[in-house]
Amino acid sequence: MTARRDVYLDHSASTPVDPRVLEAMAPYFTEVYGNSSSLHSYGRRAEAAVERARETVSSILRCKPSEIVFTSGGSESDNLAVRGAAWAARAQGKGAHLVTTPVEHSAVTATVKQLVTVQGFSMTLIPVSRTGQIDVEDFVSALSAETTVASVIYANNEVGTLAPIPQLATAARERGVIFHSDAVQAAGQLSLDVNELGVDMLSLSAHKFYGPKGVGALYVREGTAISPTQSGGSHERGMRAGTHNTPFIVGMAEALRIAYEEQAERVEHLRRRRNAIIDGILTHVPDAFLTGERELRLPSHASFIFPGVDSSQLLMHLDMRGVAASGGSACKTGSPEPSSVLLAMGISEADAIGSLRLSVGVHTTLEDVEYAVSAVKESVSRLRSVSSKLRSARLS
Numbered sequence: 001m002t003a004r005r006d007v008y009l010d011h012s013a014s015t016p017v018d019p020r021v022l023e024a025m026a027p028y029f030t031e032v033y034g035n036s037s038s039l040h041s042y043g044r045r046a047e048a049a050v051e052r053a054r055e056t057v058s059s060i061l062r063c064k065p066s067e068i069v070f071t072s073g074g075s076e077s078d079n080l081a082v083r084g085a086a087w088a089a090r091a092q093g094k095g096a097h098l099v100t101t102p103v104e105h106s107a108v109t110a111t112v113k114q115l116v117t118v119q120g121f122s123m124t125l126i127p128v129s130r131t132g133q134i135d136v137e138d139f140v141s142a143l144s145a146e147t148t149v150a151s152v153i154y155a156n157n158e159v160g161t162l163a164p165i166p167q168l169a170t171a172a173r174e175r176g177v178i179f180h181s182d183a184v185q186a187a188g189q190l191s192l193d194v195n196e197l198g199v200d201m202l203s204l205s206a207h208k209f210y211g212p213k214g215v216g217a218l219y220v221r222e223g224t225a226i227s228p229t230q231s232g233g234s235h236e237r238g239m240r241a242g243t244h245n246t247p248f249i250v251g252m253a254e255a256l257r258i259a260y261e262e263q264a265e266r267v268e269h270l271r272r273r274r275n276a277i278i279d280g281i282l283t284h285v286p287d288a289f290l291t292g293e294r295e296l297r298l299p300s301h302a303s304f305i306f307p308g309v310d311s312s313q314l315l316m317h318l319d320m321r322g323v324a325a326s327g328g329s330a331c332k333t334g335s336p337e338p339s340s341v342l343l344a345m346g347i348s349e350a351d352a353i354g355s356l357r358l359s360v361g362v363h364t365t366l367e368d369v370e371y372a373v374s375a376v377k378e379s380v381s382r383l384r385s386v387s388s389k390l391r392s393a394r395l396s
């Protein structure tokens with residue numbers, strides 16, 4: 001093996017803040033520190049910065065600035081979208097049926113679950129294919145006269161699969177169903193044009209595209225009724241109470257602006273490295289298989305199953321070799337839980353335990369990829385030989 005190096009391949013979990021973003025944020029900590037709701041000049045300068053950021057974000061989503069709600073991140077955006085639209089629809093005397101998928105981020109899944117178990121909503125989960133793909137016909141047949149909100153993830157965080165959002169959104173809206181998509185992983189790489197996508201609501205989180213953690217946005221199409229899930233002041237047109245986090249909002253807008261200014265080169269860079277990972281792992285690691293789609297996947301995202309391997313142990317071995325990655329499962333040391341996303345895709349419990357996600361970023365080099373592939377190869381082989389020795393020791 002070549003000399004040890006540090007390779008961060010967990011950009012789907014979080015990305016470093018771009019120095020240009022940090023620079024744009026800096027004055028809003030120490031110079032423009034007023035409360036954006038205050039009437040004096042300090043407040044007005046902060047408010048102007050928030051409104052400029054709103055314009056920047058809206059120009060990338062191709063919507064009106066008034067359709068952007070700033071939040072504390074992807075989880076809050078998902079919560080506000082699903083719960084806020086479900087509550088508002090019920091308050092208007094509409095139905096109380098929700099449609100979603102078994103491959104959503106837990107911010108959507110847990111919100112829907114709470115609406116069902118605590119507040120009497122009903123829901124239908126659409127099946128997914130072996131690659132985590134959603135069939136538009138299955139989606140349509142899940143919609144009923146009682147359905148008010150549907151939520152489908154744009155790019156899956158565990159397996160990278162891209163959903164046919166424009167077709168799903170059109171089908172929903174034709175039936176008067178509000179359509180939300182979690183675009184937290186897609187943002188910074190794929191189109192966020194809300195008219196092309198046809199969505200009514202779209203969730204974003206800045207830390208996935210080289211912005212700060214703890215800030216996000218929810219696009220809410222004009223005319224879509226939302227009940228606030230965090231009540232208080234009248235910020236964000238009454239949809240989200242709380243003093244604006246001016247520096248973070250400025251940072252998110254700058255990160256999004258840079259991401260789309262550099263989108264073509266970034267995507268090409270990411271795709272080449274992702275493909276090198278996929279080809280390298282499938283060529284060099286025996287029995288490894290890819291999860292999710294081969295082409296119709298997030299440019300930065302590669303995910304695999306290594307049968308016979310426990311992903312929590314694999315992550316530790318990789319970490320010792322300097323490679324930061326992620327397991328597809330909610331691992332607890334000694335008792336790995338298979339991921340519900342992988343199980344919904346029809347992957348067996350035994351295989352689901354051996355999942356690994358490697359996600360590349362704008363700084364990832366082809367040398368990093370080469371090193372990571374050999375680290376995975378060695379780690380998998382080491383873990384398999386240990387477990388086969390343990391098995392034969394138990395048998396003898």
Ligand SMILES: Cc1ncc(COP(=O)(O)O)c(C=O)c1O
Binds near residue numbers: 105206
């Ligand atoms: C698809 C998806 N949705 C939502 C979230 C939550 O975003 P945040 O960390 O900003 O709360 C994540 C974060 O991993 C994600 O991948």
